[in-house]
Amino acid sequence: GDSVTQMEGPVTLSEEAFLTINCTYTATGYPSLFWYVQYPGEGLQLLLKATKADDKGSNKGFEATYRKETTSFHLEKGSVQVSDSAVYFCALSVNAGNNRKLIWGLGTSLAVNP
Amino acid sequence: DAGVTQSPTHLIKTRGQQVTLRCSPKSGHDTVSWYQQALGQGPQFIFQYYEEEERQRGNFPDRFSGHQFPNYSSELNVNALLLGDSALYLCASSPGQGRNSPLHFGNGTRLTVT
Numbered sequence: 400g401d402s403v404t405q406m407e408g409p410v411t412l413s414e415e416a417f418l419t420i421n422c423t424y425t426a427t428g429y430p431s432l433f434w435y436v437q438y439p440g441e442g443l444q445l446l447l448k449a450t451k452a453d454d455k456g457s458n459k460g461f462e463a464t465y466r467k468e469t470t471s472f473h474l475e476k477g478s479v480q481v482s483d484s485a486v487y488f489c490a491l492s493v494n495a496g497n498n499r500k501l502i503w504g505l506g507t508s509l510a511v512n513p
Numbered sequence: 514d515a516g517v518t519q520s521p522t523h524l525i526k527t528r529g530q531q532v533t534l535r536c537s538p539k540s541g542h543d544t545v546s547w548y549q550q551a552l553g554q555g556p557q558f559i560f561q562y563y564e565e566e567e568r569q570r571g572n573f574p575d576r577f578s579g580h581q582f583p584n585y586s587s588e589l590n591v592n593a594l595l596l597g598d599s600a601l602y603l604c605a606s607s608p609g610q611g612r613n614s615p616l617h618f619g620n621g622t623r624l625t626v627t
Binding site for chain 2: 433435440441504
């Protein structure tokens with residue numbers, strides 16, 4: 400079945416360090432891929448998305464490339480800030496008949512220290 | 514432009530009681546989904562409403578029910594509350610059900626069952 404696997408956290412980095420959060424997926428059909436971020440005490444916010452192979456989503460310095468050959472959508476940022484501390488969720492979306500099915504990863508907690 | 518709004522923000526109920534949570538979708542969005550997020554966990558899909566009908570349902574018992582109104586707003590009802598129902602309940606809206614449509618989340622309702 401369809402699934403998303405994220406690297407386990409927590410991830411702890413110093414400010415200005417390079418960030419990678421791995422996400423791999425299995426899916427039938429042609430999924431769209433998303434990264435959502437959840438700041439403490441808040442709901443989830445869409446961070447970036449990619450809807451077809453080789454697409455690169457980017458936002459706020461974060462990037463992720465849809466790699467069909469490796470079924471991956473790893474999240475990267477070149478220089479993290481304290482304000483990036485949050486939980487990051489990878490998700491895939493596939494059409495299921497007339498509906499859309501959204502599959503979530505378990506989330507990766509990121510803590511950035513000054 | 515208001516995003517997704519949920520009410521109330523916090524709620525404390527006693528085991529066995531019933532609760533109703535409310536959600537107004539982002540302007541222009543006609544599809545509403547509800548999620549349960551336990552502490553430290555990812556969101557778990559409860560159900561989705563479109564055109565005032567439940568279109569999809571996750572693995573939740575019949576104690577969880579919902580409704581969508583003609584203005585696209587939605588309610589989540591939970592009967593016979595259990596301690597395990599304590600969680601953050603998130604509402605998300607999208608413009609349609611296509612796989613490319615990202616979800617926009619509210620900040621959630623924190624439900625505590627004692």
